[in-house]
Amino acid sequence: MTEVVFVLAASLVFGIGVWGLLIAEHLLRKLLALNVMSSSVFVIMLVAAGGNASPDPVAQALILTGIVIAVAATAFALALMISIYRETGRASITDEDDDDR
Amino acid sequence: MTMIAESLAGLVFIPLGMPLLVLLLPGRARGYLCFAAVLALPLCLLPLTQEVWSGNEITLALAEFHPPLGIVWYLDGLALIMLWLTAIVAVPVSLHALTSFPPNEESGRGFWPLWMMLLAGINALFLSADLFNLYVTLEMITLAGVAMIGIGGKALALKAAMRYLLLGLLASVLYLLAVGLIYGQTGALDIYLVGERLETGHLASTALVLMMTGLLVKSAIFPMHVWLPAAHGNAPGPVSAILSGLVVKVSLYMLIRIWFWIAGDWELPAAATALGLLGAGAILYGSVAALVQPRLKMVIAYSTVAQLGYVMILFPLASVGAFRAASYQLLAHGLAKAAMFLAAANILKSLGTDRLIALTDLDRKMPVDLFAFTLAAVSIMGLPPSGGFLAKWLLLEAAWKQDAWGWLVLVSVGSLLSAAYLFRVIALTCFHPGRRHGPTRWQPPPSSATNAALILALLAIAAGFTSAPVLDLIDASLPPGGIWP
Numbered sequence: 001m002t003e004v005v006f007v008l009a010a011s012l013v014f015g016i017g018v019w020g021l022l023i024a025e026h027l028l029r030k031l032l033a034l035n036v037m038s039s040s041v042f043v044i045m046l047v048a049a050g051g052n053a054s055p056d057p058v059a060q061a062l063i064l065t066g067i068v069i070a071v072a073a074t075a076f077a078l079a080l081m082i083s084i085y086r087e088t089g090r091a092s093i094t095d096e097d098d099d100d101r
Numbered sequence: 102m103t104m105i106a107e108s109l110a111g112l113v114f115i116p117l118g119m120p121l122l123v124l125l126l127p128g129r130a131r132g133y134l135c136f137a138a139v140l141a142l143p144l145c146l147l148p149l150t151q152e153v154w155s156g157n158e159i160t161l162a163l164a165e166f167h168p169p170l171g172i173v174w175y176l177d178g179l180a181l182i183m184l185w186l187t188a189i190v191a192v193p194v195s196l197h198a199l200t201s202f203p204p205n206e207e208s209g210r211g212f213w214p215l216w217m218m219l220l221a222g223i224n225a226l227f228l229s230a231d232l233f234n235l236y237v238t239l240e241m242i243t244l245a246g247v248a249m250i251g252i253g254g255k256a257l258a259l260k261a262a263m264r265y266l267l268l269g270l271l272a273s274v275l276y277l278l279a280v281g282l283i284y285g286q287t288g289a290l291d292i293y294l295v296g297e298r299l300e301t302g303h304l305a306s307t308a309l310v311l312m313m314t315g316l317l318v319k320s321a322i323f324p325m326h327v328w329l330p331a332a333h334g335n336a337p338g339p340v341s342a343i344l345s346g347l348v349v350k351v352s353l354y355m356l357i358r359i360w361f362w363i364a365g366d367w368e369l370p371a372a373a374t375a376l377g378l379l380g381a382g383a384i385l386y387g388s389v390a391a392l393v394q395p396r397l398k399m400v401i402a403y404s405t406v407a408q409l410g411y412v413m414i415l416f417p418l419a420s421v422g423a424f425r426a427a428s429y430q431l432l433a434h435g436l437a438k439a440a441m442f443l444a445a446a447n448i449l450k451s452l453g454t455d456r457l458i459a460l461t462d463l464d465r466k467m468p469v470d471l472f473a474f475t476l477a478a479v480s481i482m483g484l485p486p487s488g489g490f491l492a493k494w495l496l497l498e499a500a501w502k503q504d505a506w507g508w509l510v511l512v513s514v515g516s517l518l519s520a521a522y523l524f525r526v527i528a529l530t531c532f533h534p535g536r537r538h539g540p541t542r543w544q545p546p547p548s549s550a551t552n553a554a555l556i557l558a559l560l561a562i563a564a565g566f567t568s569a570p571v572l573d574l575i576d577a578s579l580p581p582g583g584i585w586p
Contacts, residue, residue, distance in 0.1 A: 021267070021271065027263065030267055031267075034267070034270050034271065034274065037271075037274050038274050038277070041274055041277050041278045041281065044278060044281055044282070045277075045278075045280075045281030045284070045285070047285075048281050048282055048284065048285025048286075049281070049284055049285050050285075057170075058170060058284070058290075059281075059284060059285075061170075062233055062280070062281075062284070065233070065237065066277055069237065069240050069273075072244070073240065073244060073266075073270055073273075076244055076247075076248065076266075077263075077266055077267075077270070080247070080248075080251060080259065080262060080263055080266065081263070083251065083254065083259055084256070084259045084260060084263060087254070087255070087256040087259055088256050088260075093260045093263050093264055
């Protein structure tokens with residue numbers, strides 16, 4: 001029963017992440033949305049590998065690695081966002097003429 | 102056997118150690134040290150080639166930990182070919198980068214550590230046979246690749262890098278979700294174990310769809326190609342060559358591995374046709390878009406979108422012939438496209454622009470660079486004798502054998518279109534009688550940069566003559582199931 005709750009919650013969170021990624025214009029919001037999505041994926045992975053009843057060390061190791069990667073990617077994306085802001089004065093990429101110049 | 106383990110370790114740990122090492126060194130020494138590391142890669146491959154050549158597949162459990170907890174490296178013919186492609190492209194590209202990213206400048210200080218990280222990731226990915234390891238190495242590759250696009254610090258490149266990063270991270274999340282689902286069902290991550298244990302059903306199909314979608318985004322297969330042209334077209338010269346020549350091949354390789362090694366005998370004709378149709382869309386859309394681009398590097402970038410489409414035809418045909426053709430296409434396109442981007446980088450740097458309208462008289466100004474570009478174009482168009490010709494010929498032959506007329510026509514039309522957009526470049530830059538002016542001042546590129554492009558272009562042609570050993574290696578590593586004789 002708890003597993004169903006977990007899966008439903010994770011799906012909802014995943015959906016919120018997708019929605020945020022599509023709708024948000026500011027890059028910081030997009031990155032937060034991606035992080036929300038990966039959190040939901042971690043929850044699904046925990047449940048898929050046995051949940052609370054029989055914790056699986058391999059799954060937990062995978063999730064831990066996944067979290068580390070997500071942190072590294074987010075840190076890097078934030079740095080990239082800052083350099084975009086410095087270059088263009090805006091922290092968004094919804095823009096026109098990419099093919100020119 | 103000890104030599105084998107050391108060579109395998111060298112492939113990953115030499116480039117992985119470099120970024121740490123060069124940070125301790127003064128700027129000037131970085132480039133040369135990293136170049137030496139790149140030269141060591143082919144040496145590491147030699148004993149491995151000998152071993153695989155004599156018919157053995159190499160497996161190595163790192164630190165003697167066996168799956169599911171440990172990490173196992175696995176090397177067969179297909180992976181070996183991809184490792185050779187990486188090593189062969191890496192040497193001229195690094196030679197080019199020594200002059201285009203001088204080690205004592207800001208750009209050079211950033212480029213070398215990232216390039217070494219990327220190489221370590223690529224080599225580790227080709228050695229991995231574990232779904233989660235593939236994920237980790239693919240993330241390494243994406244992050245290093247994105248960072249390299251932004252080295253120049255130009256707004257266009259930074260924005261392209263950001264778009265690539267966001268889509269890449271989204272793709273990774275989808276892939277990771279699929280890995281979680283598969284692990285939940287099978288308790289395994291090793292591709293071979295998963296292939297044995299995973300049973301068809303809703304969960305397995307969902308996982309497969311998620312995984313394939315993620316990888317299609319990363320390989321920029323139409324219509325998920327939107328990030329590629331801007332990213333490859335605006336990146337600094339050698340970086341474009343690396344991204345188009347190697348990085349997109351990596352996720353395509355994963356697509357092939359996962360589809361045939363895990364889902365090989367699942368009987369998914371509709372899904373396979375859908376993947377083939379995506380390839381058809383890529384070929385047609387990419388070629389037509391390349392035909393109307395105003396900038397040389399954008400032409401080449403859209404050409405990458407189109408050329409990757411040929412590999413996708415492997416999925417509906419699913420025969421030994423198509424498998425050979427697709428593997429050869431990965432190899433031939435990697436060499437030719439890297440050569441093309443290096444030549445374009447030289448042109449862009451010398452003339453200060455790569456707008457086709459401004460590139461006149463190239464045959465007088467930069468004959469060798471133009472020669473390299475044209476040789477690479479011969480391979481991309483699939484004219485004999487070249488690697489590209491062989492790949493397309495094998496593909497036509499495979500389609501012919503299976504009476505797959507639609508795919509046969511598609512490959513022919515695609516080649517015709519690629520000839521059109523490449524001849525357009527050559528005609529505009531050399532043979533336009535009314536436009537013998539353009540920029541009169543230009544700076545010839547350093548000779549090592551020109552030679553780097555030329556070496557790669559000659560290799561792309563030479564790939565048309567070395568088919569026998571490569572095809573033998575491919576034949577020795579066919580997927581376990583789901584493929585027609």
